[in-house]
Amino acid sequence: MERKSIFITGAASGIGKETALLFAKQGWFVGLFDVNEEGLATLANQIGEEQCCYKKVDVSNFEEMQQAVTFFAQKTDNKMHVLFNNAGIMHMDFFEKIPYKDHVKAIEINSLGVVNGVYAALDVLKNTTGAHIVSMCSASAFYGTPELATYSATKFFVRGFTEALNIELEKDGIVVTDLMPPYVNTHMVKSQEHKANSLKNFGAQLNPQQIAKVVWKAAHKKKVHWVPTLQMKFLSYLGNAFPFLGRTMMKLFS
Numbered sequence: 090m091e092r093k094s095i096f097i098t099g100a101a102s103g104i105g106k107e108t109a110l111l112f113a114k115q116g117w118f119v120g121l122f123d124v125n126e127e128g129l130a131t132l133a134n135q136i137g138e139e140q141c142c143y144k145k146v147d148v149s150n151f152e153e154m155q156q157a158v159t160f161f162a163q164k165t166d167n168k169m170h171v172l173f174n175n176a177g178i179m180h181m182d183f184f185e186k187i188p189y190k191d192h193v194k195a196i197e198i199n200s201l202g203v204v205n206g207v208y209a210a211l212d213v214l215k216n217t218t219g220a221h222i223v224s225m226c227s228a229s230a231f232y233g234t235p236e237l238a239t240y241s242a243t244k245f246f247v248r249g250f251t252e253a254l255n256i257e258l259e260k261d262g263i264v265v266t267d268l269m270p271p272y273v274n275t276h277m278v279k280s281q282e283h284k285a286n287s288l289k290n291f292g293a294q295l296n297p298q299q300i301a302k303v304v305w306k307a308a309h310k311k312k313v314h315w316v317p318t319l320q321m322k323f324l325s326y327l328g329n330a331f332p333f334l335g336r337t338m339m340k341l342f343s
């Protein structure tokens with residue numbers, strides 16, 4: 090029986106780490122990729138070298154992503170059952186208070202990094218029956234979020250990219266989907282010096298283990314967008330059914 094495999098960016102911590110542990114526990118071969126090589130080595134030791142591989146990768150660098158995919162494919166008989174575009178960064182503050190270089194970096198990692206991942210992996214995905222592309226989007230892609238303007242915009246990109254490729258790649262048997270959770274209790278969120286009003290109002294109620302379980306579901310089904318909480322599903326429904334409410338709701342909660 091063919092052993093399934095998953096390629097994970099941003100795997101050294103948080104959602105990526107918990108996803109790697111969950112899929113490894115289910116018997117999958119796990120590819121671990123991140124800029125944090127020390128964190129990757131620790132995780133790889135925890136999983137076991139026979140069930141994973143790891144490599145330091147900057148997702149905003151296309152050549153590095155190509156090399157990572159080649160490295161992974163050599164260990165999986167040129168198969169990739171799931172590409173999980175998880176790597177991302179966040180700078181939370183009013184737009185003008187965030188240095189310009191940080192805005193650019195967020196776009197490079199959160200948006201271009203997803204394009205790089207898909208483009209680099211596409212031939213391997215096409216060579217795999219039942220392949221899935223799963224990308225981390227965000228509830229901030231429902232309506233532009235104050236104090237997260239650029240981050241929110243990068244997630245709108247992921248949402249649109251996902252919806253388009255979900256249709257385009259259907260002919261190749263590849264399912265393209267994304268996750269749209271509200272704040273998750275990760276180091277990325279907890280380390281923010283400035284706390285946006287939306288974070289104060291909603292809190293970070295979800296944990297990385299819960300999101301990893303959603304990744305598992307997304308990797309086995311065909312739904313385009315995964316919204317993990319009933320609260321966000323309700324707000325999303327209201328926003329879609331009554332578009333004029335979007336700005337009002339965002340002002341109310343942020």
